[in-house]
Amino acid sequence: MDIRKKCQPHLWLLTGTVEGHVFAKSLLKDGWKITVSVVSDRASTPYENLKLEEILIGALITEEEIRNHILKERLNQSGFHCVIDLTHPFAVNITGVISKVCKELDQPFIRYERAIENISNAFLIEKFSDLEKYDLNNKSILLAVGVRHLQEAITFSRNSGANVYTRILANPESIKKNSVFINSKDEFCCTKSFSL
Numbered sequence: 001m002d003i004r005k006k007c008q009p010h011l012w013l014l015t016g017t018v019e020g021h022v023f024a025k026s027l028l029k030d031g032w033k034i035t036v037s038v039v040s041d042r043a044s045t046p047y048e049n050l051k052l053e054e055i056l057i058g059a060l061i062t063e064e065e066i067r068n069h070i071l072k073e074r075l076n077q078s079g080f081h082c083v084i085d086l087t088h089p090f091a092v093n094i095t096g097v098i099s100k101v102c103k104e105l106d107q108p109f110i111r112y113e114r115a116i117e118n119i120s121n122a123f124l125i126e127k128f129s130d131l132e133k134y135d136l137n138n139k140s141i142l143l144a145v146g147v148r149h150l151q152e153a154i155t156f157s158r159n160s161g162a163n164v165y166t167r168i169l170a171n172p173e174s175i176k177k178n179s180v181f182i183n184s185k186d187e188f189c190c191t192k193s194f195s196l
Contacts, residue, residue, distance in 0.1 A: 017086055
């Protein structure tokens with residue numbers, strides 16, 4: 001029996017971005033044991049051929065679900081060396097929940113955030129109401145935001161005079177959820193998710 005296998009540090013990656021697969025692959029290559037959490041079967045596809053400890057599929061919504069998984073791992077093994085939050089930037093609620101539970105359990109926690117690139121012909125807004133500061137009359141705006149924020153983004157974009165376009169995921173669930181916000185004047189395009 002290889003004693004090093006028993007001592008390998010175990011990481012829990014909660015992921016919803018392409019970077020998650022890249023992180024998992026790289027960490028496995030460096031000898032880490034990895035458990036991955038994704039929201040759907042579709043999101044688990046890039047991880048199928050990786051030698052993971054476990055793939056957890058389904059939204060982790062409550063503090064109790066996260067707490068139970070961390071405590072279960074502590075009982076079964078030595079626990080997670082670290083919980084790494086690689087969830088999508090649109091998934092704003094889960095980060096706060098994970099962070100809170102990890103702090104309560106004294107569980108090391110890392111939040112990965114994408115760097116904001118400086119683009120010369122773009123402007124950064126803090127909230128959708130900031131769109132009212134700009135003259136967007138008869139200008140086109142493409143919204144690529146999560147469903148929780150779509151209605152607000154569309155409202156402020158329309159109020160600013162913009163022609164609104166929306167990007168949503170190409171699956172029936174996304175189309176159904178988003179169709180309630182889109183009227184006959186709006187256009188939307190569907191995008192396929194991809195993996196590296």
